[in-house]
Amino acid sequence: MSDCFHQIFEDESIAELTAHFRNLIRIDTTNPPGNETAAARYIADVFEREGIHSKIIEPAPNRGNIVARLNGDGSKRPLLLMGHLDVVVAEPDKWELPPFSAEIEKGCIWGRGTLDCKNSVALWMMVLILLKRSGIRPKRDVIFLATADEEADQRLGMEWMVDHHYELIDAESALSEGGGFGISVMDKTYYTYQSAEKGIVWLRITARGAAGHASVPQSDNPTPKLAAIVDKLSKKTFPLRVTPTVRKMIEIMAADQKFPLSFFIKQLCNPLLSDKILKLAVKDETIVTNLHAMLHNTLCPTVLRAGSKVNVIPSEACCEIDFRLLPGYSIDECYHDLKKTVGSGFEIDVIDARPANESPDEHSLADSIQKIMHQYQPQAGVLPYMLTGTSDACFLRPKGVVVYGFTPLLPTDDMSLVHNHNERISLESLEFSLKIGLAVVLDHIMEC
Numbered sequence: 001m002s003d004c005f006h007q008i009f010e011d012e013s014i015a016e017l018t019a020h021f022r023n024l025i026r027i028d029t030t031n032p033p034g035n036e037t038a039a040a041r042y043i044a045d046v047f048e049r050e051g052i053h054s055k056i057i058e059p060a061p062n063r064g065n066i067v068a069r070l071n072g073d074g075s076k077r078p079l080l081l082m083g084h085l086d087v088v089v090a091e092p093d094k095w096e097l098p099p100f101s102a103e104i105e106k107g108c109i110w111g112r113g114t115l116d117c118k119n120s121v122a123l124w125m126m127v128l129i130l131l132k133r134s135g136i137r138p139k140r141d142v143i144f145l146a147t148a149d150e151e152a153d154q155r156l157g158m159e160w161m162v163d164h165h166y167e168l169i170d171a172e173s174a175l176s177e178g179g180g181f182g183i184s185v186m187d188k189t190y191y192t193y194q195s196a197e198k199g200i201v202w203l204r205i206t207a208r209g210a211a212g213h214a215s216v217p218q219s220d221n222p223t224p225k226l227a228a229i230v231d232k233l234s235k236k237t238f239p240l241r242v243t244p245t246v247r248k249m250i251e252i253m254a255a256d257q258k259f260p261l262s263f264f265i266k267q268l269c270n271p272l273l274s275d276k277i278l279k280l281a282v283k284d285e286t287i288v289t290n291l292h293a294m295l296h297n298t299l300c301p302t303v304l305r306a307g308s309k310v311n312v313i314p315s316e317a318c319c320e321i322d323f324r325l326l327p328g329y330s331i332d333e334c335y336h337d338l339k340k341t342v343g344s345g346f347e348i349d350v351i352d353a354r355p356a357n358e359s360p361d362e363h364s365l366a367d368s369i370q371k372i373m374h375q376y377q378p379q380a381g382v383l384p385y386m387l388t389g390t391s392d393a394c395f396l397r398p399k400g401v402v403v404y405g406f407t408p409l410l411p412t413d414d415m416s417l418v419h420n421h422n423e424r425i426s427l428e429s430l431e432f433s434l435k436i437g438l439a440v441v442l443d444h445i446m447e448c
């Protein structure tokens with residue numbers, strides 16, 4: 001690690017980060033209703049004691065976003081450090097420990113938001129505090145942003161900030177969530193940085209017909225009409241599309257293997273062989289489905305509604321479809337593709353949509369991530385990565401901000417606990433995240 005790092009980082013910083021992190025977990029920001037302002041106020045109070053001015057922006061009562069800035073010398077454009085304050089619902093009776101207790105057991109801090117993503121919020125908060133205390137003057141402003149409403153439709157969070165307060169968060173690049181975790185692939189550990197996200201088009205398809213008594217079945221019954229469409233859609237396949245992020249990810253993994261495995265991995269980018277390789281050569285079902293989703297658009301019927309009584313033919317039946325599109329496809333294109341598949345006689349409404357987005361994997365911020373990870377764990381690799389879900393990055397990348405999902409976590413932390421019962425982060429990972437996070441930020445803003 002650099003001299004700057006050793007000047008700024010102290011062992012006590014880990015205890016301090018842990019304390020702030022646990023306090024944030026204990027503030028219940030389940031969305032809905034959110035109540036993010038309570039968490040934003042906690043951060044604002046801590047910042048105030050450190051002499052950091054911050055601003056809470058509340059688009060609706062109790063739905064606070066918080067922004068703070070450390071000024072650099074202005075020679076380079078700002079770096080944004082961001083995370084979201086809200087969390088998804090927890091069912092306490094399914095947890096081994098109460099989800100808002102932040103209790104420490106088995107070497108982990110337990111609680112809703114420990115992996116998604118109060119760990120990012122607490123990490124960047126601590127990095128900002130350490131930078132402020134050091135008195136250094138970086139080449140870039142460092143902006144801290146914790147948003148509301150990421151787990152719902154983002155309207156009161158990042159979308160609001162981009163539409164109404166963009167001047168406060170305008171940056172060249174950003175570090176966010178959705179990457180930074182370690183994964184083990186074929187006996188090698190890789191750390192990810194998320195440089196692409198799939199987009200969403202959520203649609204509702206409605207079939208209509210004539211209502212009537214079910215003792216006299218009729219051809220105009222919307223329930224079987226809709227069922228046929230759901231069946232057709234669930235069998236729909238999409239062509240292979242290799243985006244720059246996934247191509248690089250596959251190339252790096254192939255380069256780390258010997259022939260013939262290296263050859264087979266590369267064929268995942270070959271339209272003639274990709275699906276066969278996935279089916280035959282990759283044994284782990286989770287890896288297969290994830291890789292498949294990174295290489296294709298996907299479509300998943302999820303909600304069905306038809307009828308309310310067994311002897312009544314309903315006049316309408318509808319299903320909701322979760323369509324995920326790769327970078328390179330527009331929302332319009334996907335809507336028309338689906339419309340063509342469904343054919344006439346159905347109404348199709350877009351419930352919600354977010355564009356797919358991708359940042360170039362070559363940028364000085366990616367160089368900082370590569371450099372620091374290599375210094376810290378020379379035996380591990382670093383992979384660009386595509387999130388099949390969506391995050392706040394979808395509002396920033398279209399504005400030209402280079403966003404990487406990078407909140408460092410050790411491979412021993414279980415990412416399947418995100419949105420799941422018993423979400424927890426190891427104390428070891430929290431320490432790792434502060435060391436790596438601070439070092440990457442310093443490398444990028446000081447070039448030291």
Ligand SMILES: [Zn+2]
Nearest residue numbers: 084116117177
């Ligand atoms: Zn999240």
